[in-house]
Amino acid sequence: NGHLPIEGRRKSCWYEEEIEDNLRWCFALNSILHTGSSQYQDIALLDTKPFGKALVIDGKLQSAETDxxxxxxxxxxxxxxxxxxxxxxxxxxxxxxxxxxxxxxxxxxxxxxxxxxxxxxxxxxxxxxxxxxxxxxxxxxxxxxxxxxxxxxxxxxxxxxxxxxxxxxxxxxxxxxxxxxxxxxxxxxxxxxxxxxxxxxxxxxxxxxxxxxxxxxxxxxxxxxxxxxxxxxxxxxxxxxxxxxxxxxxxxxxxxxxxxxxxxxxxxxxxxxxxxxxxxxxxxxxxxxxxxxxxETQVYTEGTARFIYGHGAVHK
Amino acid sequence: NGHLPIEGRRKSCWYEEEIEDNLRWCFALNSILHTGSSQYQDIALLDTKPFGKALVIDGKLQSAETDxxxxxxxxxxxxxxxxxxxxxxxxxxxxxxxxxxxxxxxxxxxxxxxxxxxxxxxxxxxxxxxxxxxxxxxxxxxxxxxxxxxxxxxxxxxxxxxxxxxxxxxxxxxxxxxxxxxxxxxxxxxxxxxxxxxxxxxxxxxxxxxxxxxxxxxxxxxxxxxxxxxxxxxxxxxxxxxxxxxxxxxxxxxxxxxxxxxxxxxxxxxxxxxxxxxxxxxxxxxxxxxxxxxxETQVYTEGTARFIYGHGAVHK
Amino acid sequence: NGHLPIEGRRKSCWYEEEIEDNLRWCFALNSILHTGSSQYQDIALLDTKPFGKALVIDGKLQSAETDxxxxxxxxxxxxxxxxxxxxxxxxxxxxxxxxxxxxxxxxxxxxxxxxxxxxxxxxxxxxxxxxxxxxxxxxxxxxxxxxxxxxxxxxxxxxxxxxxxxxxxxxxxxxxxxxxxxxxxxxxxxxxxxxxxxxxxxxxxxxxxxxxxxxxxxxxxxxxxxxxxxxxxxxxxxxxxxxxxxxxxxxxxxxxxxxxxxxxxxxxxxxxxxxxxxxxxxxxxxxxxxxxxxxETQVYTEGTARFIYGHGAVHK
Amino acid sequence: NGHLPIEGRRKSCWYEEEIEDNLRWCFALNSILHTGSSQYQDIALLDTKPFGKALVIDGKLQSAETDxxxxxxxxxxxxxxxxxxxxxxxxxxxxxxxxxxxxxxxxxxxxxxxxxxxxxxxxxxxxxxxxxxxxxxxxxxxxxxxxxxxxxxxxxxxxxxxxxxxxxxxxxxxxxxxxxxxxxxxxxxxxxxxxxxxxxxxxxxxxxxxxxxxxxxxxxxxxxxxxxxxxxxxxxxxxxxxxxxxxxxxxxxxxxxxxxxxxxxxxxxxxxxxxxxxxxxxxxxxxxxxxxxxxETQVYTEGTARFIYGHGAVHK
Missing domain, CATH: 3.40.50.150 (Vaccinia Virus protein VP39)
Structure with a gap:
């Protein structure tokens, strides 16, 4: 159709993660290889340009092929x-x-x-x-x-x-x-x-x-x-x-x-x-x-805890 | 591994296009269905959340299933x-x-x-x-x-x-x-x-x-x-x-x-x-x-032309 | 310091809005002119490259200078x-x-x-x-x-x-x-x-x-x-x-x-x-x-309503 | 105007840098404090949420207040x-x-x-x-x-x-x-x-x-x-x-x-x-x-060099 193709703009697809509340980390994508979900969590295997295959669970990178x-x-x-x-x-x-x-x-x-x-x-x-x-x-x-x-x-x-x-x-x-x-x-x-x-x-x-x-x-x-x-x-x-x-x-x-x-x-x-x-x-x-x-003086006990960004709710 | 999974952050993968030099338009992705290339251009079929299947040529959206x-x-x-x-x-x-x-x-x-x-x-x-x-x-x-x-x-x-x-x-x-x-x-x-x-x-x-x-x-x-x-x-x-x-x-x-x-x-x-x-x-x-x-007074002739963002170099 | 300066990469700052859940719209920024907040909402005046000065309330564009x-x-x-x-x-x-x-x-x-x-x-x-x-x-x-x-x-x-x-x-x-x-x-x-x-x-x-x-x-x-x-x-x-x-x-x-x-x-x-x-x-x-x-048959009454993305909670 | 304000979406402005060709790093912004340019390069002082004041030259982070x-x-x-x-x-x-x-x-x-x-x-x-x-x-x-x-x-x-x-x-x-x-x-x-x-x-x-x-x-x-x-x-x-x-x-x-x-x-x-x-x-x-x-065997001489992403053209 009439939309203009542009040479050289190939990095159209990105994986994006908010590492912390105000901090984002983004990988250009080759493809989304597999996606699935369990009773506990969503799971995806992505093919990323900078770090190879990446296992992502509930929107958080678990592990990347290259490192x-x-x-x-x-x-x-x-x-x-x-x-x-x-x-x-x-x-x-x-x-x-x-x-x-x-x-x-x-x-x-x-x-x-x-x-x-x-x-x-x-x-x-x-x-x-x-x-x-x-x-x-x-x-x-x-x-x-x-x-x-x-x-x-x-x-x-x-x-x-x-x-x-x-x-x-x-x-x-x-x-x-x-x-x-x-x-x-x-x-x-x-x-x-x-x-x-x-x-x-x-x-x-x-x-x-x-x-x-x-x-x-x-x-x-x-x-x-x-x-x-x-x-x-x-x-x-x-x-x-x-x-x-x-x-x-x-x-x-x-x-x-x-x-x-x-x-x-x-x-x-x-x-x-x-x-x-x-x-x-x-x-x-x-x-x-x-x-x-x-x-550091704090000890994890059943009664105390410390918050971290994200309040994870699933089991790895 | 130890990376923290976060509930509810599911929109990790995005298609992104610079519509104009200072303007970006981004669709959340379900998957990258097919990619290919010809002697003239790169081609991809994406499954996007907001507009269904989208045909992308050389990083520019050509046509989306829903509209x-x-x-x-x-x-x-x-x-x-x-x-x-x-x-x-x-x-x-x-x-x-x-x-x-x-x-x-x-x-x-x-x-x-x-x-x-x-x-x-x-x-x-x-x-x-x-x-x-x-x-x-x-x-x-x-x-x-x-x-x-x-x-x-x-x-x-x-x-x-x-x-x-x-x-x-x-x-x-x-x-x-x-x-x-x-x-x-x-x-x-x-x-x-x-x-x-x-x-x-x-x-x-x-x-x-x-x-x-x-x-x-x-x-x-x-x-x-x-x-x-x-x-x-x-x-x-x-x-x-x-x-x-x-x-x-x-x-x-x-x-x-x-x-x-x-x-x-x-x-x-x-x-x-x-x-x-x-x-x-x-x-x-x-x-x-x-x-x-x-x-408007300009006429496209072999000698004159008008520039548009992107300087497309491929044939649709 | 040692970080590498790159020529021509000037579009570093962006305003970004999720227009709908899976759809983002981003303007390159010249500057953030003013920010403030009231008892009801946050307010900002941005200087954007594509649309001039833009009034943003609670993260949503209200009105842009050019249009x-x-x-x-x-x-x-x-x-x-x-x-x-x-x-x-x-x-x-x-x-x-x-x-x-x-x-x-x-x-x-x-x-x-x-x-x-x-x-x-x-x-x-x-x-x-x-x-x-x-x-x-x-x-x-x-x-x-x-x-x-x-x-x-x-x-x-x-x-x-x-x-x-x-x-x-x-x-x-x-x-x-x-x-x-x-x-x-x-x-x-x-x-x-x-x-x-x-x-x-x-x-x-x-x-x-x-x-x-x-x-x-x-x-x-x-x-x-x-x-x-x-x-x-x-x-x-x-x-x-x-x-x-x-x-x-x-x-x-x-x-x-x-x-x-x-x-x-x-x-x-x-x-x-x-x-x-x-x-x-x-x-x-x-x-x-x-x-x-x-x-369309629905009528807004005190008892019925329709949801829209975002669940706005502030008064314009 | 009629545009819908949304509570809680405050991270509208971002600084974005392509660290490598396929890798992006983005900080939420509080404000753009100062911008300027010299005969060699563009310069900006940003107030970022994750790293405080950040000095950016030609679109590359030089140094951030917190680290x-x-x-x-x-x-x-x-x-x-x-x-x-x-x-x-x-x-x-x-x-x-x-x-x-x-x-x-x-x-x-x-x-x-x-x-x-x-x-x-x-x-x-x-x-x-x-x-x-x-x-x-x-x-x-x-x-x-x-x-x-x-x-x-x-x-x-x-x-x-x-x-x-x-x-x-x-x-x-x-x-x-x-x-x-x-x-x-x-x-x-x-x-x-x-x-x-x-x-x-x-x-x-x-x-x-x-x-x-x-x-x-x-x-x-x-x-x-x-x-x-x-x-x-x-x-x-x-x-x-x-x-x-x-x-x-x-x-x-x-x-x-x-x-x-x-x-x-x-x-x-x-x-x-x-x-x-x-x-x-x-x-x-x-x-x-x-x-x-x-x-490593390579030595930098006037005749040899190694490329790095970005081809910097300015002097720090």
Whole structure:
């Protein structure tokens, strides 16, 4: 028709996310590959120009093809490498499959239990994320569809490493209870073997954003475990630095050099992001964040909570 | 992963177009249905929330499912109804198929020649635009892949109605030559039968935008034909009022009432937008545009041209 | 610092409005001239590239410098010209001042009462909209800060023309009660002089958008007045066709020619948009809208209402 | 007028930047405080909701009120603290004034020469950036309007520290020549005192973005100086990790503890971002970037260059 075609204007389709109330992050789109929904949440797989395939749940980017390795290497390897000989691992959440994939690279691991509440999301990822196909079909992986808390409460088994790969602790959100002092004390700790390690994703950890939940998760874990290590890394597709906290009643003894040795011995294939030096750097926070974490006094309990933008209402 | 899902934020994907240099128009997207490209242009079929399926060529919306009927009823029916007995129609461009579809609703019409330069676009529309499937397969339609000018120049046939369904006349653009005085005089007019009518889409016709090309196309046709009628209609998905110009050496004699009678006699099915009163209204332009058209002195010739935003470089 | 400057990327600042749920309209900005807020609403005066100075209330464009003449000429002149000799006019709302400005161009008018509820908005417009400075200081203008309904109810005066320049009738919105059958019957009609005319803005009137409120306002007025004329015009900065409805118990006798004669006799200066032909065209709606209006059965009463996107909660 | 006001939609005005070709970053705006232009570039001071006042040059964010301290502490303090007793400092560029401000906090410093080519930008920042008012009026600051290269070439003075606070080295860009091997060898090095240190901002240093210019600047400096230290930090308003490179022919001997001691002795007021541990972390790059830097072979010479998005054409 008469509408004028214009040469060179090709970036017509965009994915757009409000990272915070007044801050938007937009990726040019190649295509919308798959969309679906479960009883808990909406899910989409987008093909983005800057970050490849992107998994989006309820309008929030979960993970992007080009840089999810940063998140998942940081979540999994420090804890598994600090442990002298991890054989069993429990994942709270993790339905995307990438956390299991990284764990299964560890030759010492016999058994991974992945417990996610949302079967449709798990099925969606199983079908569409080629990079995790092998992990999903591993005989060492046991997949359970259930609330991670209920599952851990009824379980009698102990694990060498327990990993929290859940949505952030928002008051009224689905995962809040999985970040409280009482949950860590009464449910997680009893399910760790002697010398066991707990690690959780801990939300944004930037110079400003670390006060949303990172400092509180860190402080809550300090109430329950003897040794607690917060660390962080910048993830380009998140437009922020992200945080994790690792905790145990046994000391973390492996230094950078020892981490590199264990990496070579135990992990199949090569890490792209994490090695001993990277972890040393990641666990040395900048002055502003370090001081802020030191001063944090709030503890997540059933009664208290902190708000974060968005008031998430679904379970990851 | 740890990224926070937010309830209710579902409008993540958007189609965005710069209608003018400082003006953007954005539709929420359901999906990107098909994409392709030809030697001339890029093409996409999007599923948009506000306007249904949208055909986008080189980053410019061509036509949207929910309101393309306005454009195509306005382009086709006034000329065919003013003609006493239209049997043969030639379409310059029109690869989308909707113009042919509207023409084929006229029972008097024996033969429609549609001449578009871009075979891939025609094939794309044939495959994906269900609403035009019937038209594309009509035995009364003859489809030619060629430059409309070259085709008309070599043709010896005459047509009762010739319809211009081309991109706007941009200097240096692919269609500029199909809007000049010499083209109308030497190529179009000789191919019209006695009493034949020429009609063309004529670009934006809003209070401000009509000076881009509408007033000039109208003035150019006034140099060549005895009777010239500019008219316009607001098309929601274009975010503007659109214009068409109808021209002939025979007077346009049918009034609103007669148009309604002929519509009933000749057109299969019912129009949604156009009837006698609508055309009376559409061809009575507002004071600002009327005055501006009256004062226009420019004529499109091979030597002169007027710029429009975008400098289109492809053929529709 | 080290961030890379890029030549030619100057359109960094944008005004953005969600016209409907899935539809965005964005203007490049030169500057944000003034911002303020009242007890009822937020207000801003922006300098936009495509439409000049734009008055924005609660995130919705109210009026733009380059094309507000279309809205205000259409709101004011048809009613005042159809009236044989309008001396007194009452404006419900109209705090921007442009409606008063257009009325005051009529030499027959002795007195304009403008009744707006929001003093801060009125003061803001008085200070910042140069184009209305003269109108605001006219001795023929009486400005009242009050709810228009309360003011009309307590008034004992009658007016030749009453003009509704209010926000759309949204259930639960501030202006809903100023569009009901009972308000028109018991409050407006008794305040019209013999042969008096009521006219109101009537929301979007596009091929699709006219069902939001336009068709209902028209139908409600049909229940109360003998003669009702809906009409519409495309306003570029609104990205839509807009509607008005004029109503009276006296017939509208002036045809296009007579409107032009009265315009010359009564109105100082020249209209840009409206003349007799323009009004003839504007009041001849397209087939789709005409059929839809004819079939409309809903009437605004205190008990019924129709929802529109946005659920406005403030008074204009 | 009749347009519907909507409660709660307040984020109407946005600053938008294309960080890369397919990536957009948008801040909600409070206001556009000042705009201006020089012979070289356009300049604006915006008041943004997420990052406070933001200085934008030619459509690219230069520095934001809430987090510019990260960039400027990282640019200035490592070099000045590693130097045993810095008395004189030369800034190439730095017109914003923040680099001078940080340098002037050092009690050892007698003289700061700031050499920026764009007088209008310097004047704009002097007038509008309150946080740098004191620095601009310091008697220890000598401000020169000139090309930094020409100034250094004609200078006979030597400096303890030379700081590059310039736009990235884009081929054809205004600053490219200030990043070449020959410039470092023939112009910078001769102007460093015995034991002097050169440090430069070095563009984005993220897991992906470090290949744009960071790895090349680092490699170029390795050709010229004996000791070269690349380091990085995430800057929220840049939506990326940023890089700097420090170089000298004297070894960098101060460890984290010594840096903290010197900070206390020499710097007035307290750093917010940088201390000894932070620098240790910042200068320990992640595995991916470390490997990539090690493998980099390209050197900036007058003849070679690397393209970066945007082709900057102006001098900072």
């Amino acid at each position: 999810e390795f940063i998140y998942h290497e940081c979540l999994v390897h420090p804890a598994l490498l600090q442990h002298p000989n991890p054989k069993t691992v429990f994942i709270m959440g993790g339905g995307e499959g990438s956390t299991a994939r990284e764990i299964l690279r560890h030759k010492t691991v016999d058994k991974v239990v992945m417990c996610d509440i949302d079967e449709e999301v798990v099925d969606f990822c199983k079908s569409h994320l080629d990079v995790n196909k092998e992990a999903f079909s591993s005989s060492r992986l046991q997949l359970i569809i259930n609330d991670a808390r209920a599952e851990l409460e009824k379980s009698k088994e102990c694990f060498d490493v327990i990993i929290g790969d859940l949505a952030d602790p928002i008051e009224g959100g689905p995962c809040y209870q999985l970040y409280t002092k009482s949950f860590y004390e009464s449910t997680v700790k009893p399910r760790l073997s002697e010398g066991g390690i707990f690690v959780t994703q801990a939300g944004p950890a930037g110079v400003f954003s670390h006060t949303e939940v990172f400092s509180c998760i860190n402080n809550t874990l300090r109430q329950v475990f003897k040794y607690v290590v917060p660390y962080s890394a910048h993830i380009p597709s998140y437009a922020d630095t992200w945080g994790w906290v690792m905790a145990s009643d046994a000391p973390f003894t492996a230094d950078a050099e020892e981490l590199d040795i264990r990496t070579k011995q135990r992990i199949k294939g090569e890490n792209r992001y994490l090695d001993g030096k990277t972890f040393a750097s990641a666990s040395t926070l900048c002055k502003a964040v370090r001081k802020s974490l030191a001063k | 393309e009927f306005i454009y195509h009823e306005c382009l086709v029916h006034p000329a065919l109804l003013q003609h006493p007995n239209p049997k043969t129609v030639f379409i310059m461009g029109g690869g989308e198929g909707s113009t042919a579809r509207e023409i084929l609703r006229h029972k008097t019409v024996d033969k429609v020649v549609m001449c578009d330069i871009d075979e891939e676009v025609v094939d794309f529309c044939k495959s994906h635009l269900d609403v035009n499937k019937e038209a594309f397969s009509s035995s009364r339609l003859q489809l030619i892949i060629n430059d409309a000018r070259a085709e008309l120049e070599k043709s010896k046939e005459c047509f009762d109605v010739i319809i211009g369904d081309l991109a706007d006349p941009i200097e240096g653009g692919p269609c500029y030559q199909l809007y000049t005085k010499s083209f109308y005089e030497s190529t179009v007019k000789p191919r019209l039968s006695e009493g034949g009518i020429f009609v063309t889409q004529a670009g934006p016709a809003g209070v401000f935008s009509h000076t881009e090309v509408f007033s000039c196309i109208n003035n150019t046709l006034r140099q060549v034909f005895k009777y010239v009628v500019p008219y316009s209609a607001h098309i929601p998905s274009y975010a503007d009022t659109w214009g068409w110009v109808m021209a002939s050496d025979a007077p346009f004699t049918a009034d609103a009432e007669e148009l309604d009678i002929r519509t009933k006699q000749r057109i299969k099915g019912e129009n949604r937008y156009l009837d006698g009163k609508t055309f009376a209204s559409a061809s009575t332009l507002c004071k600002a545009v009327r005055k501006s058209l009256a004062k | 507000e003449f279309i809205y205000h000429e259409c709101l004011v002149h048809p009613a005042l010209l159809q009236h044989p000799n309008p001396k007194t006019v009452f404006i419900m709302g109209g705090g921007e001042g442009s409606t008063a400005r257009e009325i005051l161009r009529h030499k027959t008018v002795d007195k304009v009462v403008m009744c707006d509820i929001d003093e801060e908005v009125v003061d803001f417009c008085k200070s910042h909209l140069d184009v209305n400075k003269e109108a605001f200081s006219s001795s023929r203008l009486q400005l009242i800060i009050n709810d228009a309904r309360a003011e009309l109810e307590k008034s004992k005066e009658c007016f030749d023309v009453i003009i509704g320049d209010l926000a759309d009738p949204i259930e639960g919105g501030p202006c809903y009660q100023l569009y009901t059958k009972s308000f028109y019957e018991s409050t407006v009609k008794p305040r019209l002089s013999e042969g008096g005319i009521f006219v109101t803005q009537a929301g979007p009137a596009g091929v699709f958008s006219h069902t939001e409120v336009f068709s209902c306002i028209n139908n409600t007025l049909r229940q109360v007045f003998k003669y009702v004329v809906p009409y519409s015009a495309h306003i570029p900065s609104y990205a839509d066709t807009w509607g008005w409805v004029m109503a009276s118990d006296a017939p509208f006798t002036a045809d296009a020619e007579e409107l032009d004669i009265r315009t010359k006799q009564r109105i100082k200066g020249e209209n840009r948009y409206l003349d007799g032909k323009t009004f003839a065209s504007a009041s001849t709606l397209c087939k789709a809208v005409r059929k839809s209006l004819a079939k | 510019e301290f990260i960039y400027h502490e990282c640019l200035v303090h490592p070099a000045l603290l590693q130097h045993p007793n810095p008395k004189t400092v030369f800034i190439m560029g730095g017109g914003e004034g923040s680099t001078a401000r940080e340098i002037l906090r050092h009690k050892t410093v007698d003289k700061v020469v700031m050499c920026d080519i764009d007088e209008e930008v310097v004047d704009f920042c002097k007038s509008h950036l309150d946080v740098n008012k004191e620095a601009f009026s310091s008697s220890r600051l000598q401000l020169i309007i000139n090309d930094a290269r020409a100034e250094l070439e004609k200078s006979k003075e030597c400096f303890d520290v030379i700081i590059g606070d310039l736009a990235d080295p884009i081929e054809g860009g205004p600053c490219y020549q200030l990043y070449t091997k020959s410039f470092y060898e023939s112009t910078v090095k001769p102007r460093l005192s015995e034991g002097g240190i050169f440090v430069t901002q070095a563009g984005p240093a993220g897991v992906f973005s470090h290949t744009e210019v960071f790895s090349c600047i680092n490699n170029t400096l390795r050709q010229v100086f004996k000791y070269v230290v690349p380091y990085s930090a995430h800057i929220p308003s840049y939506a990326d990790t940023w890089g700097w490179v420090m170089a000298s022919d004297a070894p960098f001997t101060a460890d984290a503890e010594e840096l903290d001691i010197r900070t206390k002795q020499r710097i007035k007021g307290e750093n917010r971002y940088l201390d000894g541990k932070t620098f240790a972390s910042a200068s320990t790059l992640c595995k991916a970037v470390r490997k990539s830097l090690a493998k």
